[in-house]
Amino acid sequence: MADTLKIGNVSIERTAALAPMAGVADRAYRLMCKEYGAAYTVSEMVSAKGICYSDRKTAELCTVTDAERPMAVQLFGNEPEFMEKAVGIVLGYEPDIIDINMGCPVPKVVNTGAGSALMKDVELAARVTEAAVRAAGTVPVTIKIRSGWNHDSINAVEMAKAAEAAGASAVAVHGRTRDQFYSGEADISIIKAVKEAVKIPVIGNGDVKDLGTCQKMYGETGCDLVMIGRGSYGNPFVFREIAAHFSGEAYSPPDVDEKMRVMLKHIRLIIELSEKNEELAMHEARKHAAWYMNGYYGSAKFRGRCYQLSSYKEVEELASEFAELQHSRGL
Numbered sequence: 001m002a003d004t005l006k007i008g009n010v011s012i013e014r015t016a017a018l019a020p021m022a023g024v025a026d027r028a029y030r031l032m033c034k035e036y037g038a039a040y041t042v043s044e045m046v047s048a049k050g051i052c053y054s055d056r057k058t059a060e061l062c063t064v065t066d067a068e069r070p071m072a073v074q075l076f077g078n079e080p081e082f083m084e085k086a087v088g089i090v091l092g093y094e095p096d097i098i099d100i101n102m103g104c105p106v107p108k109v110v111n112t113g114a115g116s117a118l119m120k121d122v123e124l125a126a127r128v129t130e131a132a133v134r135a136a137g138t139v140p141v142t143i144k145i146r147s148g149w150n151h152d153s154i155n156a157v158e159m160a161k162a163a164e165a166a167g168a169s170a171v172a173v174h175g176r177t178r179d180q181f182y183s184g185e186a187d188i189s190i191i192k193a194v195k196e197a198v199k200i201p202v203i204g205n206g207d208v209k210d211l212g213t214c215q216k217m218y219g220e221t222g223c224d225l226v227m228i229g230r231g232s233y234g235n236p237f238v239f240r241e242i243a244a245h246f247s248g249e250a251y252s253p254p255d256v257d258e259k260m261r262v263m264l265k266h267i268r269l270i271i272e273l274s275e276k277n278e279e280l281a282m283h284e285a286r287k288h289a290a291w292y293m294n295g296y297y298g299s300a301k302f303r304g305r306c307y308q309l310s311s312y313k314e315v316e317e318l319a320s321e322f323a324e325l326q327h328s329r330g331l
């Protein structure tokens, strides 16, 4: 069995967690990753203000099902009053953890002063955290940050210390600045620096995509938990590989048949959980289909075809054709 860590009163296996990803890691995605061994999941980010004005999308985004647990609902916002009220409402959905987004780089969020803009105002970030902690009662509050706003203002350590003092129960650190968005390499030395500076658990994030990079993150930073985002695209198996390692079980990577089977299962789940009709749900599923086919012979051509899919029957046919092509090449 893998070790466990505690975030507040919540036990989490020290394998790998799924990172929050708006527009990607929805319920279907989280369920797939959880089934394959993700230790912990986080919702897509939800606007604290939107929740207070009972935005219709809120319920869908905040709902926590048992199979996704332990799971955090992630909020973004920069006004302590709205954060406090939003946390009170979100508690009704019984999340295991409330996470606050302080890393989102997109202008739509940053221009409101939320997401990674909070890294430019440590004192406000601490007040937002305090407000959430006050409202959350026994439910732990965590924050997710970047290394800093830009190269000249690396302040993850200061942010983490302020969050700890404000009552946060853990801090997740993505080793890129806001200015880097998702380009360049994550600097994991900043995660080590945060780990050395605070007593609360530290979650290391950035560019982990397999067992090797996961071990590097644990080994070089001393972090308490590793979190994976893009490395899980079309690849819930990454969690199985890591979980198998920590529990001493044998692991064999999926062959193309298993990949296609799991892709079809994932797409059935997208359709089943969608409030839209099959054709619109398939629009959502297209990118996932392309990701499952990534890295094989003919992937580029198939990617184009994935972006035309509009029914489950079509993706089933495409999956057989794709698998046959790989078999014909001896895979």
Ligand SMILES: Cc1cc2nc3c(=O)[nH]c(=O)nc-3n(C[C@H](O)[C@H](O)[C@H](O)COP(=O)(O)O)c2cc1C
Pocket (backbone or CB within 6 Å): 019, 020, 021, 022, 023, 024, 043, 044, 045, 074, 101, 102, 103, 104, 144, 174, 182, 205, 206, 207, 208, 227, 228, 229, 230, 231
């Ligand atoms: C499409 C996409 C959506 C994301 N949405 C969120 C989000 O809603 N909240 C958040 O804290 N981070 C979000 N992130 C950042 C990831 O959680 C993660 O920090 C980042 O991708 C780095 O990890 P990785 O290299 O493992 O992908 C998003 C990233 C991507 C690629």
